[in-house]
Amino acid sequence: xxxxxxxxxxxxxxxxxxxxxxxxxxxxxxxxxxxxxxxxxxxxxxxxxxxxxxxxxxxxxxxxxxxxxxxxxxxxxxxxxxxxxxxxxxxxxxxxxxxxxxxxxxxxxxxxxxxxxxxxxxxxxxxxxxxxxxxxxxxxxxxxxxxxxxxxxxxxxxxxxxxxxxxxxxxxxxxxxxxxxxxxxxxxxxxxxxxxxxxxxxxxxxxxxxxxxxxxxxxxxxxxxxxxxxxxxxxxxxxxxxxxxxxxxxxxxxxxxxx
Numbered sequence: 001x002x003x004x005x006x007x008x009x010x011x012x013x014x015x016x017x018x019x020x021x022x023x024x025x026x027x028x029x030x031x032x033x034x035x036x037x038x039x040x041x042x043x044x045x046x047x048x049x050x051x052x053x054x055x056x057x058x059x060x061x062x063x064x065x066x067x068x069x070x071x072x073x074x075x076x077x078x079x080x081x082x083x084x085x086x087x088x089x090x091x092x093x094x095x096x097x098x099x100x101x102x103x104x105x106x107x108x109x110x111x112x113x114x115x116x117x118x119x120x121x122x123x124x125x126x127x128x129x130x131x132x133x134x135x136x137x138x139x140x141x142x143x144x145x146x147x148x149x150x151x152x153x154x155x156x157x158x159x160x161x162x163x164x165x166x167x168x169x170x171x172x173x174x175x176x177x178x179x180x181x182x183x184x185x186x187x188x189x190x191x192x193x194x195x196x197x198x199x200x201x202x203x204x205x206x207x208x209x210x211x212x213x214x215x216x217x218x219x220x221x222x223x224x225x226x227x228x229x230x231x232x233x234x235x236x237x238x239x240x241x242x243x244x245x246x247x248x249x250x251x252x253x254x255x256x257x258x259x
Contacts, residue, residue, distance in 0.1 A: 043225045048232060052223040065237060068129065068211040072198035076190065083141025086225025091149040104139040116201045124203035129198035136197040137190035148182030178254055187191040191245060
């Protein structure tokens with residue numbers, strides 16, 4: 001009984017603390033805008049909110065979100081698939097691991113801007129964010145999954161081989177429980193990174209109808225309220241996508257475990 005009443009209380013306390021922290025920084029932002037008193041340099045949260053209320057009802061606003069969301073999501077999902085497959089093959093074959101290691105290290109060390117400019121020479125600007133999101137997330141998934149496979153209990157794997165456990169059951173009862181935390185960690189890191197890199201690619205490539213194009217246009221015309229409003233939109237969409245993806249991932253794994 002004590003536990004059931006303590007849980008909602010602690011959750012409510014956590015929500016209140018987070019809300020208070022957010023309100024504190026909004027107040028700091030508002031006071032900073034009032035102190036500078038230069039709309040072109042720093043707009044207030046109220047002005048950003050007003051601009052958002054003007055953008056949200058327009059069709060162009062939702063088309064821009066849909067354009068960027070679709071491409072960045074495709075790049076992220078493709079990176080998850082490629083990272084898992086490459087990690088599994090690298091764990092199984094030492095030659096593939098040797099060949100893949102320098103490639104992943106190079107991708108991680110190369111600045112995002114360099115990749116964007118190079119890829120723009122080979123890929124149309126409309127698909128640039130797909131490729132950049134893919135390149136940024138793949139090494140994260142690869143290294144996490146490979147690390148998870150390397151840390152698995154070798155005795156359990158040997159036992160599964162001795163008793164000739166079917167691959168499906170081996171994946172479900174051995175690999176899935178031990179690799180899921182590594183995959184979740186990779187996704188949590190990669191989801192935020194893919195949005196940052198994807199939008200940065202759009203700002204440089206300027207595909208028509210994208211969020212990146214809206215940011216660049218706001219910068220060119222010194223439209224600071226638009227610049228802040230679209231930045232807020234990117235943050236909110238990124239957080240919403242991360243929460244939704246992690247929720248669906250946990251639900252899918254829970255169903256597999258119950259089946």
